[in-house]
Amino acid sequence: xxxxxxxxxxxxxxxAANPYSVYQQLRDSGEAFWFEPQKxxxxxxxxxxxxxxxxxxxVRSLEGIAPPNELAERQRAANWHDMPYHERVVQxxxxxxxxxxxRRLRKLVFGSFTTAAIAHLETMIRQHVxxxxxxxxxxxxxxxxxxxxMHIPGFVIGQFIGAPPQDSAQLRIWSEQVVxxxxxxxxxxxxxxxxxxxxEFYHYLEALKRERQANxxxxxxxxxxxxxxxxxxxxxDELISTCMLILMAGHGSTIxxxxxxxxxxxxERDALMTLSKAPQALPQAIQEMFRYDPxxxxxxxxxxxxxxxxxxxxxxxxxxxxxxxxxxxxxxxxADADRYIHDRSPNRHLAFGQGAxxxxxxxxxxxxxxxxxxxxLSRFTSWELQEDFVPYKPGLxxxxxxxxxxxxxR
Numbered sequence: 001x002x003x004x005x006x007x008x009x010x011x012x013x014x015x016a017a018n019p020y021s022v023y024q025q026l027r028d029s030g031e032a033f034w035f036e037p038q039k040x041x042x043x044x045x046x047x048x049x050x051x052x053x054x055x056x057x058x059v060r061s062l063e064g065i066a067p068p069n070e071l072a073e074r075q076r077a078a079n080w081h082d083m084p085y086h087e088r089v090v091q092x093x094x095x096x097x098x099x100x101x102x103r104r105l106r107k108l109v110f111g112s113f114t115t116a117a118i119a120h121l122e123t124m125i126r127q128h129v130x131x132x133x134x135x136x137x138x139x140x141x142x143x144x145x146x147x148x149x150m151h152i153p154g155f156v157i158g159q160f161i162g163a164p165p166q167d168s169a170q171l172r173i174w175s176e177q178v179v180x181x182x183x184x185x186x187x188x189x190x191x192x193x194x195x196x197x198x199x200e201f202y203h204y205l206e207a208l209k210r211e212r213q214a215n216x217x218x219x220x221x222x223x224x225x226x227x228x229x230x231x232x233x234x235x236x237d238e239l240i241s242t243c244m245l246i247l248m249a250g251h252g253s254t255i256x257x258x259x260x261x262x263x264x265x266x267x268e269r270d271a272l273m274t275l276s277k278a279p280q281a282l283p284q285a286i287q288e289m290f291r292y293d294p295x296x297x298x299x300x301x302x303x304x305x306x307x308x309x310x311x312x313x314x315x316x317x318x319x320x321x322x323x324x325x326x327x328x329x330x331x332x333x334x335a336d337a338d339r340y341i342h343d344r345s346p347n348r349h350l351a352f353g354q355g356a357x358x359x360x361x362x363x364x365x366x367x368x369x370x371x372x373x374x375x376x377l378s379r380f381t382s383w384e385l386q387e388d389f390v391p392y393k394p395g396l397x398x399x400x401x402x403x404x405x406x407x408x409x410r
Contacts, residue, residue, distance in 0.1 A: 008035065008042070010184050010396035017392060019297070019399070020338065023326035032310040032320075037184060039077075040300060040319040044326035046333035046350070048310045052320050053354040058301035059098040060357065065302060065317055079186040085198040089241035090178060095249065095357070102356060105242055108227050112220050115363050121160060125371045128155055133379055136408070141386050144404035145259050153254035156368055157247055157361075162219025163208065174201040175251040178244075183395040198244075205240045220246070250361040254368055256295035256393070256400025261369065262376075263401055264292060264340050266385045271342040276377045285342040286369045291349035292340045297325025298396045299353060324350045325399060382409035 006025045009015055015022060026033050026044035033042040043049050052058045062071055075081045080091060094105040111117060132151055136142045154172035155165060163171060177197035181190050209225060216222040224239055233239040265272040275285055303318040314320075328349050329337045352359035359365070386405035393400055 006033065008033065011394050013394070016394040019325060020329055023323060023329060026323070026326055027330060030311065032312060032314075035321060038319075038321065040321045041314065042321040042323055043310060044323045044330075045310070046327040046330035049322045049324065049327040049350060050354055051309055052301050052307070053299075053322055053350070053357075055301075055307065056356065057304040057307065058320065059304055060096045060102075060301065061098050062302050062317070063098075065304060079188070079191055083191065083195045083198070085202055086178075086181075086195050088237050089202060089244055090194075090198055092237070093241045093245045094360075095245055098356070104232075105238065106360065108232055109220070109224070109242065109246070110360065112223070113360050113363055115367075118160070118364050118367055121156065121364070122367060122371055124159060125152075125156055125368055126375060128152065129372050129375045133375060137379075141405055141407040144262055144406045145255065145401055146403060149255045149258040149262075152258065152368065152372060153251045156364070157250050160220055160364070161243060161247060162212065162217055162221040163247075167204075170204075171247055172251060173197075174204075175248040179248055179252055179398075183397045185395070201244055202240055205243055206236075209236075209239070246361070249359075250365055252398065252400075253295040254365055256398060257289060257293070257365070258369065258372060259401040259404050260293040260295065260392075260399065261286070261289035261373070262406070263385075263390055263404055264289060266383055266406070268340050268342070271340065272383065275342060275373070276381075279374050279377050281343060282370050282373055282377075283366070284345060284347070286366055286373065287347045287349070288340060288342055288344045289369070290351035291328045291334070291344070291347055293399060294325050294328055294349070294351035295398065295400055296351070297399050298323055299357070321396075324353070376408075380408040383407075384409075 006022070006029065008022060008026070010019075023044055026042065030045075032048075033044070034040075035042050043052060059065075062074065066074070072081070080087070083091075094102065097105065129152065132148055136148055139147075142148065150172065151168075154168040154175070158168045158171050159165065174197045177193050178201065181194035208221065212219075212222045212225050216225070221243060224233070224243060227233055228236070228239050233242075265275070271285065275281055299322050301320045301322060303314055303316055303320070305316050307314055307318070309320075328334070328351060331337045333348075334344075352362040384407045386407055390404055391402045393402055
């Protein structure tokens with residue numbers, strides 16, 4: 001059993017302020033850590049996390065592992081039951097499927113996420129970010145999260161999918177309300193919020209599907225609908241689940257890494273000044289932002305078969321929590337791991353996961369980040385943080401500032 005001296009409470013303010021000191025304790029123990037609230041073994045060392053993430057026998061779903069009565073009991077214990085829409089299109093998804101089903105669903109959209117396929121989005125992203133900065137420029141100070149970052153990914157991903165631009169704010173709200181139920185706190189209040197948002201989101205995409213069937217456009221949703229007509233999606237739920245996942249998965253995480261990345265640069269003045277003079281170095285700097293403070297620091301896997309990891313043997317059905325945030329600060333994998341090094345190379349971090357579930361939208365996230373910081377660095381000559389204390393989100397599954405009051409000088 002785990003070292004009882006390690007206080008692991010993802011909902012504690014101290015953890016939100018600095019999870020990395022706790023992650024250090026977990027790594028130093030050299031063992032898996034039993035996390036009772038979610039009945040799983042947490043892995044924190046780079047080698048262990050990578051071994052499970054890349055092992056094809058470590059899967060996202062318990063289907064085929066546990067009998068139906070056990071699955072139902074686990075669902076009730078996690079408070080994931082009695083959520084008809086959530087169960088249909090959130091608990092079932094590309095993210096939480098495995099094997100042939102996962103490969104079929106991923107293959108249908110993978111080509112749309114390559115670097116070449118998304119290159120045409122750069123002009124649109126740049127124009128949108130420039131417009132947001134025009135509005136920010138008129139103020140003495142503004143909240144980088146609420147007034148700026150929060151308005152970027154919903155617009156970008158919405159345009160990519162094919163949603164009307166005026167709907168981007170609502171897409172953000174639905175995404176946040178659904179995603180919040182993935183974390184440790186699964187109260188009935190949050191459950192109701194997630195189910196309501198999922199139902200409304202589902203009906204919105206149903207209506208958009210009907211409109212695109214009547215008037216196809218050159219967007220991802222129209223291509224997905226064409227795939228469904230050819231039998232490549234086996235149901236409307238598969239189609240809508242995949243579309244909803246694309247809209248949700250990159251939304252909050254991009255807001256969070258924009259915020260944490262800006263916060264890091266405001267503290268690392270040398271890196272900030274270097275990048276302002278040499279923006280061509282931004283791709284490496286952005287990779288380091290993802291490593292240094294990953295926006296999605298945790299994912300799970302279930303064992304299809306017995307497995308040895310962290311010096312122990314675990315049985316079939318064991319659930320592992322992969323602490324990507326901890327693995328990315330492992331000194332055995334990254335020299336000076338607790339330092340932000342803007343030109344770190346190589347930088348084989350785990351912020352996008354590994355293996356079959358490598359983040360589908362990683363190229364789009366990096367493109368959005370690069371264009372955003374290019375626009376910021378080209379427009380402003382000074383940057384100041386307006387408050388010493390920056391509150392970060394509590395929880396195990398997310399990492400990002402709740403607010404970031406800044407002042408930019410032209």
